[in-house]
Amino acid sequence: MKQLLLLFALGLASCTPAPHADDMPKDPKALPPIVLLKGDTVSKFSTDSLAKGRPTLLYYYGPGCLPCDTFTQKMIAAMDTLKDINLLFISAGSFHDVKLYQEKYNVEKFPNVKLGLDYNNTFFRYYGGQAYPLLVFYDKNRQIKRANLGSLPLDTVRAIIDM
Template identity: 25%
Template sequence: MRLQLVALLIMAAAWLGCQEEKPQQVKTGQEGKPLPSFAIQLLDSTSYIHSDDLSANKNLVLFYFKPTCPYCRAQMRDMLNNMEKFKDKELCILTNEDLKGAKDFARYFKLNRYKNVIVGRDTGSVVLKTYRVIAVPLTAYYDNNKQLKTFYAGRMGPGSFLQ
């Protein structure tokens, strides 16, 4: 009985952590406020950059994912199919999951081909805590001053990007 309860809790957590729904613009109370300060562990596992070091004077798209989430994978595919819309922006693709999953995700989508893409791990889950998010994918748009403009929870369709 105890094992069944544990299995049920694990399944519920997996379901809550990865949902496809119509993307909803979420009011976080952080609109107009700067990107939170956090460390990003890069895929080589030894290098870190800080959120403050992301490109100045460029709009930022922050995409938070779970490597095994099918909706995150579908949204990443849609984003890559629309990369012309992101050419003048920096994409920061983050997870708080293990680094192996992030590496596999980046390798699968060949994200190293793009100069404007940073993939890494939010080691302290700062983004999730700041915006009180329990499900992925999430997409946040910041202006060139790194102030939050819009925040979306759920998978966005291919026509939704940067409207």
């Protein structure tokens, strides 16, 4: 029975479509065009509309993820040190989860922060995010610097941003 369940799970995992060429940047190191659907299920935000000339951190979090909750709390407490970057909270949950996370942490009160659901699964297809949290760092020219699975100390986050 366990083998059958494993085969079923592997079969489902293989059903994830490969990124469509139109969805991906021509430069594989460039920030991909990710569209986030906000918790109100109407408003959208795209990585294309991020402030230019600033580093960007994509933060892929999951509902019910304790390390994600802890990392979010630490970032909120130290937002003064992160106010010069574009920070995107990208949900792996549902619209409801996005709304609850925003209500719980109110991260969008910070002008440099956006939170939403990657309803097209572009992040997942591009980065293969299979665990939380996943942090992807981009420089001010929108070129990838580093991706990290798991949370990091905030001084390390700041050091990566400043590299």
